[in-house]
Amino acid sequence: MSAPETIAVAMSGGVDSSAVAALLREQGHTLVGLTLQLWNQRRLAGHEGMPESVQGRCCSIDDVYDARRVAEHLGIPYYLVNQEERFENEVVKPFVSEYLAGRTPIPCTLCNNHLKFDALLITARQIGADRIATGHYARNHYDEARGRWILSRPADRSKDQTYFLFGLTQDQLAHTLFPLGEMTKPVVRQMAADAGLALAKKPDSQEICFIPGGDYSAFLAAYLEDVGEEQPDLSGELVSTAGEVLGKHAGIHTVTVGQRKGLGLTSPNPLYVLQIHPESHAVTVGSEAELMGTELYADRLNWISIAELTEPIRVEAKIRHRHEPAWATLSPAGEGLAHVVFDEPQRAITPGQSAIFFQGDEVVGGGWIVNRNS
Template sequence: MPLDCSISIPDIADIAAAPDCVSTDLLAPDASLDAPVAIAMSGGVDSSTVAGMLQATGAPVIGLTLQLWNQRRLAGRHGLPETSQGRCCSIDDVYDARRVAEQLGIPYYLVNAQQRFEDEVVRPFVDEYLAGRTPIPCTLCNNHLKFDQLLLTARQIGAERIATGHYARNRYDAERGRWILSRPADKTKDQTYFLFGLTQAQLSRTLFPLGEMQKPAVRALAAEQGLELAQKPDSQEICFIPGGSYSTFLQAYLEEQGRTMPDSSGELVAENGEVMGAHAGIHSFTVGQRKGIGIASADPLYVLKIHPDSHKVEIGAGEALMSCTLRANRLNWIAIAAPAEPIRVTIKIRHRHEPAWATLRVIGEDEIEATFDEPQRAITPGQSAVFYDGDDVVGGGWIF
């Protein structure tokens, strides 16, 4: 029988609200564009094209690259790949960024942020995964490190703004008195899901020049600019997880740190509590997982829930992954202040998830509950929930 998501609260709420985050660090919407702009250069085609675009306008441009992770650090351990091919922020990307800066004739700085990256992204990722949640390191990196460090460094060298190759848009809404983050013209490249944590101050100082462009047009422009990397493939893997195997990375990283993998072995149980088998550790599972469960069955079995306290992993049929509600905390509001009444939004629960209609209500100082119009599959603790009003990002938080 289909899961019923209907609720009896109003469909529409007024989401316009007064700003709640006046900051002395906000850059005025009409601030001069004559000051230098720092380009966050990742070594990819997108940020390189942005550098060329802004330089062509005559604006003073400075290239900045963050060195985040030593790609050779865990190479070969526990079978991890020896090469960094396909990963973002590799040493090859740093070389490419420097080469583009030289080609364009712009100043270039490489900023070592490896310690901050490990403290604020890698270790929290490891701790979350060991606790049975599925974190998103790219969102952690954007929210807690990249924009903060880039803006800090930019202002130290005389730039009031940064420009990035992210596919997103931002604008100042005078009526609300807030900076608004919006989805880009190319919805297939939308990166707003990873940017929901940006503050008003950060948005006021950030340019997204690719927001109105389609990816093929960006590559064509890069070729027109004479950039050798115009056809360079996009990075697919997380920078510090070679091969995409989270559990293998955890083993290698903990070994390097002189730590042992905590014993989180336990029982595989059905929804009714029946014990169906055993597992070696909750770190090997994520909600929605089908392969590698270790139970033979005539019908497909999926991970439904992970219980960190008891170390039980609940498994069952795919239909049981459907849910009408989620809760999220560690919230950041962008388009509005925290609403006093329920509001209607669409919500993305994964990067590739199509935003789904829901009614959202604040239920605590830093907590919301959302009820979807239709059941959603595999709402996963540790992932982000990002709220939208059309193309505008209302805000977001972390599912728990």
């Protein structure tokens, strides 16, 4: 790394961001630790279906305490930045609206794209920091020939987090460090242990910060009650691809494309959710073969390695965090849309999820899936 800088470290209270702080301090940089307070973990406790305990979740109060302890151990100033109101307006409310409309949004991507990096950079500049550093597993560099900052997959593909970062702007990439991009998780844990950090063996959080246990339906009901809104009746019919009514469902917000269990249907062959129809509240079900699709459209696009998409290009497209990128042709489709046609059918292409596009390790860009055709 270059000459010492003043760097604001995004400290989540986890191993990765803590190891980043220890590494940058060892390299001689002037550091300030920042934690974003995004959600009051006690807010919905006690509502029906919501646990009383708030421990063990991403961005919990335990994580704030851990981040503060790491900052004290490293001898760096530390600040908690309250972004609860903005988080609710820009992440939680859109998440609720999308789910009630029969789509399956990714709140972590929404948070990174619209809140975290923006809020961190604003705060960093206010305190005189040159750049921010995070514990994400990703890489970035400036390409002189193209005159653009490039986002790339990390050395440790098993920890790749670029799927959640496709919305970063050129300015954000220019002022962000990803020190773990060349490292593996075991190396990072050892680095934290060598720095004397007590949380070196702390397990990774797997839950969405505001949805304990991943029970989306319980969260939606509790949140709507909390804000004084009546939960709409989104129940409807389960229908075959031929239009035959097979049964009923409790609400389009209770099912997702690709779901098999919990449909309450008896069939000689497994049935899966193929499509959700927000207007009629109908849910189409069918065989696993019918779940396969060859194309999608995406909107709200952000381009990283290119300035804009002007002609068809070959990419590998990723449609879920755990999806193995698949070869496809990416084309402009007018009106802010991109059209993706896969070489081979892909399982459960889901509106509301994000799709990102790679050429080699580079992230070309990404957007949000808005349509599915089989």
